[in-house]
Amino acid sequence: MIVSENYKRSLVAFTTDMLQSFRKTFIIVFIILGALPIINFIVLISTRISHPEAFITSTNSILGIGFFTMLITLSIAFFVSTCKTEVLSQFVWPINSRVYAVGNFVVMLACALAAVSGVSALLLIEVLPAMILKLVLKDFILVNNLTVQNFIEGFWVSFCHIMFSASFSYFVGMYFFRHKIIIGALALVLANLSSFPAVRAAYSGMYNFIYGKHSSIMLFSLKIWLVILLLHILSYIPLKRMEVRA
Amino acid sequence: MKAVECKMLTRKFSKITVLDSLTFSLDENKIIGLIGRNGAGKSTFLKICAGLIRPTSGDIRVFGEKVFDNINVLSRLVYIYDDMKFNDYLKLSDILELGPMYHKNWDSDLALRLMKLFGLKDRVKYSKLSRGMKSMFNIVVGLSSQAQLTLLDEPTLGLDAAVRKDFYRILLTDYMEHPRTIIISSHLLGELENLLEEIILIDGGKLVLHRSAEELKNYGIYLNGRSDIVAPFIKNKHVLNLQNLGNSMIAGIENNLSESELSYLHDNNVDISRISMEDVCIYLTRKKGDEEIDDRQ
Numbered sequence: 335m336i337v338s339e340n341y342k343r344s345l346v347a348f349t350t351d352m353l354q355s356f357r358k359t360f361i362i363v364f365i366i367l368g369a370l371p372i373i374n375f376i377v378l379i380s381t382r383i384s385h386p387e388a389f390i391t392s393t394n395s396i397l398g399i400g401f402f403t404m405l406i407t408l409s410i411a412f413f414v415s416t417c418k419t420e421v422l423s424q425f426v427w428p429i430n431s432r433v434y435a436v437g438n439f440v441v442m443l444a445c446a447l448a449a450v451s452g453v454s455a456l457l458l459i460e461v462l463p464a465m466i467l468k469l470v471l472k473d474f475i476l477v478n479n480l481t482v483q484n485f486i487e488g489f490w491v492s493f494c495h496i497m498f499s500a501s502f503s504y505f506v507g508m509y510f511f512r513h514k515i516i517i518g519a520l521a522l523v524l525a526n527l528s529s530f531p532a533v534r535a536a537y538s539g540m541y542n543f544i545y546g547k548h549s550s551i552m553l554f555s556l557k558i559w560l561v562i563l564l565l566h567i568l569s570y571i572p573l574k575r576m577e578v579r580a
Numbered sequence: 581m582k583a584v585e586c587k588m589l590t591r592k593f594s595k596i597t598v599l600d601s602l603t604f605s606l607d608e609n610k611i612i613g614l615i616g617r618n619g620a621g622k623s624t625f626l627k628i629c630a631g632l633i634r635p636t637s638g639d640i641r642v643f644g645e646k647v648f649d650n651i652n653v654l655s656r657l658v659y660i661y662d663d664m665k666f667n668d669y670l671k672l673s674d675i676l677e678l679g680p681m682y683h684k685n686w687d688s689d690l691a692l693r694l695m696k697l698f699g700l701k702d703r704v705k706y707s708k709l710s711r712g713m714k715s716m717f718n719i720v721v722g723l724s725s726q727a728q729l730t731l732l733d734e735p736t737l738g739l740d741a742a743v744r745k746d747f748y749r750i751l752l753t754d755y756m757e758h759p760r761t762i763i764i765s766s767h768l769l770g771e772l773e774n775l776l777e778e779i780i781l782i783d784g785g786k787l788v789l790h791r792s793a794e795e796l797k798n799y800g801i802y803l804n805g806r807s808d809i810v811a812p813f814i815k816n817k818h819v820l821n822l823q824n825l826g827n828s829m830i831a832g833i834e835n836n837l838s839e840s841e842l843s844y845l846h847d848n849n850v851d852i853s854r855i856s857m858e859d860v861c862i863y864l865t866r867k868k869g870d871e872e873i874d875d876r877q
Contacts, residue, residue, distance in 0.1 A: 340651050340652055340654075340655035341651050343655070343681070343682070343684065344651055344654075344655060344682065346681060347678060347681035347682040350678065350681060351667065351678050351681075354667075354669070354670065354674060354678075355667050355669045355670065357669075358669055419665060422665045423665040423666055423667045423668070424667075425632065426664050426665065426666060427678070427682045428651070428654040428655045428657070428658075428682055428683070429651070429654070429682075430631075430649045430650065430651045430654055431649050432649075432651070433651060574649070575634075577632065577633040577634060578632040578633070579627075579632070579633060
């Protein structure tokens with residue numbers, strides 16, 4: 335009972351601590367992303383003023399841009415979070431390897447969810463001005479292929495992809511920062527092996543397993559979450575016996 | 581229950597033995613001084629105690645349980661050291677908000693009082709603090725956590741004398757209000773003398789001495805008298821230190837004299853005075869080279 339209480343307290347504190355440190359990154363990224371549709375809106379208006387005869391179109395580009403931005407940001411953030419300095423700053427508090435591993439998984443889920451939700455919210459900033467323009471300008475073309483169903487599907491798939499990418503970076507970071515030379519050399523060898531057809535086929539097989547065409551979104555989800563969990567379990571192996579040394 | 585129990589505790593880094601077969605136990609609710617020269621193994625011992633590193637061999641138990649990776653034990657201790665790294669993004673106020681989340685007995689009022697006393701501004705980021713201010717903030721975290729086992733590794737490093745005095749005063753007051761086990765490693769035994777209840781002296785990774793402060797205060801005596809009286813007298817004694825001054829001699833020896841020996845010294849006008857705890861520790865951990873330098877001087 336005492337163990338589980340301590341574990342729970344430590345886990346809640348650790349996730350709060352981690353989320354606090356991600357807060358600033360999120361604010362900066364969302365400010366930049368939020369500025370894009372506004373700039374786009376200003377460009378549309380100025381185009382209209384300078385070229386009254388031009389056709390003006392608008393599409394939902396923020397979703398794509400936002401998705402890739404968040405994918406890269408979170409992948410880098412979780413890679414960096416496994417470096418020695420970061421680990422030292424986390425282990426000043428009473429946590430153990432299990433709290434660290436589970437905490438990182440929870441934080442990753444929360445960050446990925448916040449990222450996709452945030453980017454989806456930015457869609458409003460993009461669509462609302464475009465709708466206003468459409469009301470004002472009769473020849474304005476608003477391309478909006480979004481339906482509730484494909485939005486939900488896209489939301490889920492984006493969430494899965496961000497989770498996968500962040501988990502992969504976390505996994506690589508966990509091994510890389512502990513065995514820099516071995517992992518560096520291994521990465522070089524694996525990259526060079528791709529010139530062999532059999533190895534290239536194996537890489538393609540792995541890629542297709544996750545990203546290939548799927549008959550259903552359920553199958554895709556099952557596969558990608560299996561890989562995500564596997565990456566977190568593999569990341570836990572070096573963590574379990576890791577010493578915290580400056 | 582013992583707060584810390586170690587049996588044949590050994591830690592090696594590559595081929596270097598930093599801790600060598602340490603065996604001792606520490607009772608709960610005491611202030612214990614961990615004393616030793618640079619490289620004696622003090623920090624390594626505290627890191628093992630704090631569950632940050634594992635022993636190479638032997639066993640260490642904190643509150644009766646293994647400590648490495650054990651959240652049950654880790655939740656009951658706090659380890660404060662010089663190069664602590666809190667998250668760079670966090671302000672001191674953010675860190676202090678995390679305190680009660682991690683530590684069950686965290687005392688927020690004490691934290692605020694200490695921040696005020698040390699003149700620390702809570703809007704500043706930890707990474708922007710000077711070395712002395714970092715030490716002050718580390719002390720704030722260490723004391724406010726009210727952890728059952730508080731490990732302080734050179735907590736006063738970089739602090740001026742006035743702040744050090746404040747720290748010792750606060751530590752003692754807080755300990756009286758909330759008794760717990762506190763282990764302090766330091767070079768400045770002189771300053772800690774009145775604070776400590778037990779002293780562990782280690783040198784070269786080995787346990788030299790584990791005594792109560794009271795016992796250590798009476799551990800050694802200086803005999804100051806004529807060489808022809810003192811020199812033959814100390815022949816079969818454990819000599820800690822020896823200084824020749826012309827026809828006189830000052831000898832530091834272990835304090836285990838009988839009544840008859842004391843009266844003999846008294847009759848021969850040999851002055852007897854107590855050796856300070858700090859000097860006892862210096863003499864017990866003195867290397868051969870140190871004495872040679874002294875002799876040349």
